[in-house]
């Protein structure tokens with residue numbers, strides 16, 4: 001269904017030069033013709049190319065076409081792997097004209113279909129801006145001053161053998177799209193210290209500002225405050241540049257979401273992490289994603305999210321379902337560490353996912369909401385799991 005989004009009068013319809021580009025373009029990667037949306041909407045896209053700089057008009061149009069082709073190509077590959085999350089269309093909603101009026105139509109193609117897609121489209125814009133300020137070559141130089149990498153998976157294994165319980169990745173989470181603000185009085189460093197004292201093996205730090213009220217700077221602040229737990233940068237990664245950025249801010253591990261990234265991206269980004277000494281937690285939500293990820297030999301660390309990031313529905317039996325049968329066997333054979341993520345509130349929940357086969361859990365809401373997060377950790381496990389206790 002189409003809806004009117006914005007509407008304004010333009011001085012003259014003919015004052016805007018129309019491009020002669022029509023409904024097909026060459027896709028250089030495949031050397032064949034790529035089918036485009038209806039020619040009229042494509043002409044309007046080309047018309048929209050308002051300049052940010054002094055590039056001549058044909059160059060700008062060419063660049064926009066390339067940009068458009070890239071996102072279309074990505075979406076085609078992603079869709080062939082069952083990925084529903086699309087990349088942001090580079091030119092936004094197309095313009096339409098009626099007499100002297102110009103208006104934009106919101107439709108399936110140019111409006112995010114769910115919250116995850118909205119986050120990804122926002123990331124796309126944000127990363128483009130950040131990259132302009134700090135291109136990859138200067139980011140790579142900044143890595144020389146980054147704090148040394150700590151062994152994220154090693155810390156989880158050690159905690160698991162010390163306590164006999166899943167190692168805890170405690171999430172420092174102020175707010176979320178599904179739950180709103182979780183904790184008003186939020187001091188990220190104080191919460192991290194409390195989690196560590198309570199026995200967390202690692203911390204998950206939300207970096208996204210717009211949807212989670214997180215920040216990259218929280219990571220460095222924690223390290224400066226002497227927090228020793230390795231840090232997972234909880235961010236929506238769509239480009240390798242973000243991995244270098246996370247490392248420069250002190251991250252020891254990053255998250256890759258299989259619902260967003262095609263297999264080749266996961267493989268490539270996992271290799272970059274390895275090169276940087278970081279761990280890669282690859283997150284899945286359903287059997288199809290699990291099978292894709294198990295098909296990537298570089299993967300050694302998998303998170304099963306019990307939350308559907310498109311609908312927010314949470315069901316902890318998802319962890320059990322994905323670890324049953326052949327998948328569980330393969331995971332054990334390859335000694336892959338599995339993390340049960342989201343919706344874990346009680347010692348029974350922890351016992352349930354442990355029984356299903358996880359060696360670690362990622363928990364946010366239930367512990368961050370406690371007035372004393374250190375005690376919250378003990379409450380979650382039904383016992384004191386701090387270093388002093390065992």
Ligand SMILES: O=C(O)c1ccccc1NCC(=O)[C@H](O)[C@H](O)COP(=O)(O)O
Nearest residue numbers: 176177178179309341342343363364365
């Ligand atoms: O938590 C959300 O609302 C959310 C929405 C969209 C994308 C991601 C989202 N959360 C990320 C997570 O999966 C959780 O922060 C993490 O697993 C901890 O979950 P919980 O213990 O239930 O807070």
